Amino acid sequence: MSLLRRRLAKQSVNSRILFQILADRSFSTVKFPPGRRSTTEFDQLIYKAGSSGDFETVRRLLTSRVAHGCFNTSDTFKFLTNTASYSSALEDLRRVLPQIDGRFTRKNAYDILIARLCKLGRVEDALIVIGDMSSGRFSLTPSTFHPILCALARKNKIEEGWRVVESMRSNSIPVDITSYNYFLTSHCYDGDVEEASEVMRKIEKDGISPDARSYDALVLGVCRAGKVEAAMAMLRRMEEDGVNVLYSTHAHVIAGIVEEGYYALGVEFVLAYAGRDLRLDAESFGSLAGKLMKKKRFEEAKIVLKEMVMRGLRMGDDIEGIL
Structure with missing residues (x-):
């Protein structure tokens, strides 16, 4: 039994030595820090490796970080920026990402890269990366497409967004409520209730249940359209x-x-919901007071502020002075 323990101990030492050798090989521009590693550390190491063009190290870091419980973040591909080196860096990432070990690890890296590309306004490149995932059968899911749909909806590129939805369907990816909500929010932000209703019909046709975000968008839409009574109903x-x-x-x-x-109805509205949720009270009373002051409706604002004092709600310095 003691011989077995000595053998296992020797193998463990050899494994550590081997790992250190691999970490310190001359081709790597990044040295792995000793001890426990953090998510921030991994992001910094990947930034350093990506900025220096060492994409083999980027690949190894992407593979090993998940094993350490350090998942990718929005800063993981921060080295990828709209600069002269953008195209070559993206091509290198497209080359090394398929080589990442582990199905979940690889998919997570792809999803974070797509989100980064959308943040940079590179939606077309994000779709190219989607194509890489499709051809490599790297677990496309609705969440993979969410950053693309969000970016297109924010730019009001609705037709392009629906083409992406058709692409999802052609890849047998279900269109979930989050995907629909991007379109719904875009139309409702513009107060376009008719187009929003069309999206709701598509949601119902697909047999999907609207969620809190769906209803939030619809309330925003009817308010933007000037139909406050409908919003309250x-x-x-x-x-x-x-x-x-x-x-x-x-x-x-x-x-x-x-x-x-x-204005008086606004006061009645916040009072009707008062006492149910302390945070809601703070936000609703504070928001109403601020908006009333901007409209120079000081009498109504005083009523709201007195209610805030009575309920022990915190108020900002910008509205406290009116009392």
Whole structure:
């Protein structure tokens, strides 16, 4: 038994020596730090390796970080920027990513790269990377497409977005509610209730249940369209149906009420929901007070601020001085 222990101990020592040799090989521009490693450390090491063009080290770091419980972040590919070296860096990443060990590790790296490309405004390149994943059968999922749909929706490139949706379907990737919500939010932000309704019909046709974000977008849309009464009715319906109401949904209604000049109704609205959720109270009362002051409706603002004092709600310095 003691002989077995000595053998295992020797193998363990040899493994550590081998790992150190691999880490210190001359082709690597990055030295692995001793001891436990953090997510930030890995991001910094990848930044250094990617910036120096050492993409074999980038690959090894991407492979080993997940084994250490350090998953990729939005900073993982920060070295990839809109500079003269962008094209060559992207090509090198496309070369080494398929060589990453581990199905989950490889997919996660691809997903983070696509998100980075979209942040840089390189949607076409993100779609090329999607093509790499498809041809390599590297586990395409709806979340892989989310950054692309989000980027296109924000730029109001709706038709291009729907073409991406068709691409998802052609790859047998289900279109989830998050994917639809990007279109819904884009239309509702513009107050285009008719187009938003069309998206809702597609959601229903696919047999998908709207979520809190879907309803939040719809409330925003009717408020932007000047239909505050409809927004308040929708909010009540959400509560009756047991839908989780986001804080932002209340904020949309408050903004719509004030914008339409229903100042007294705004006060009634926040009072009607007061006492249920302390954070909601702080945000709703504070938001209404600030908007009323911008409209120079100081009397209504004083009522709201007095309620905040009575309820022990914190108020900003910009609105406290009115009392």
